[in-house]
Amino acid sequence: MKKLEDYIVSIPDFPEEGIIFRDVTTVIQDPEGLKLAIDTMSGFLDGVDFDVVVGPEARGFIFGMPIAYKLGKGFVVIRKKGKLPRKTISQEYDLEYGKAEVEIHADAIKPGQKVVIVDDLLATGGTMEANIRLVERLGGEVVKVVFLIELAGLCGRKRLADYSVESAVIYEGK
Numbered sequence: 001m002k003k004l005e006d007y008i009v010s011i012p013d014f015p016e017e018g019i020i021f022r023d024v025t026t027v028i029q030d031p032e033g034l035k036l037a038i039d040t041m042s043g044f045l046d047g048v049d050f051d052v053v054v055g056p057e058a059r060g061f062i063f064g065m066p067i068a069y070k071l072g073k074g075f076v077v078i079r080k081k082g083k084l085p086r087k088t089i090s091q092e093y094d095l096e097y098g099k100a101e102v103e104i105h106a107d108a109i110k111p112g113q114k115v116v117i118v119d120d121l122l123a124t125g126g127t128m129e130a131n132i133r134l135v136e137r138l139g140g141e142v143v144k145v146v147f148l149i150e151l152a153g154l155c156g157r158k159r160l161a162d163y164s165v166e167s168a169v170i171y172e173g174k
Contacts, residue, residue: 004040005169007033008149022149022171024120028062037148037168041118042067044146044166050114052076052140056102056131057083059120063148067118076108076115078131089137093130102127104134111139122147122167123174125156132163 007027014021027033041063053071055064056078068075081090081101088103109115115135119128122145132142142163150157150167153174157165 002032002036004033004036004148007036008169020171020173022121022151024059024148027148037063038066038070040168041146041148041166042070044168045071045116045144048116048144050116050143052109052113052115054078054104054109054115054117054131054135056117056119056127060118063120064118067116067146073116076104078102078104078134089134091130091133091137093126095126100127102130102134104138106138109135109138109140113140114143115140116144116146117142118146120148122150122156122160122165123154125154125159128156129159132160 007030009023009026011021011023027037052074053064053068054076055061057080065075081103084103084105087106089106090101090103092099092101117131128145135142144164145160147167150170151174152170152172
């Protein structure tokens with residue numbers, strides 16, 4: 001039986017020299033890889049009391065939606081600024097060279113709701129920290145954050161130290 005790591009293709013020197021890009025498209029294009037990813041990630045939620053799954057654009061949609069469906073929960077999106085049609089709140093965060101902003105519908109999370117956030121990759125943790133802030137500003141409680149891949153060398157887990165974090169595959173480097 002193949003392991004989840006067997007479905008992830010590592011591409012050296014992309015997008016620049018010295019970087020190893022971890023391609024998850026090879027996971028989701030394979031029926032067994034996709035099933036293994038969703039089963040593994042949803043398994044992290046066994047025994048967790050929560051109301052809704054949140055997925056940030058775009059790969060959080062890919063992995064979060066089937067987990068929400070499988071576990072009988074609703075699904076809420078977080079998108080890049082300017083993509084949501086109704087009243088939103090936004091959160092700015094730092095990128096390596098500049099800033100970015102994410103948004104959530106202002107009524108997407110009800111005060112007191114317990115929230116799980118699902119995404120494909122934990123790197124530095126900055127984007128996830130912004131996602132968490134959005135949920136908390138709406139009165140939600142983030143009870144678990146689940147990733148397919150974690151790049152441990154970028155120390156994102158430290159930035160999310162106040163939260164329960166699970167990653168299906170952990171790579172020691174960057």
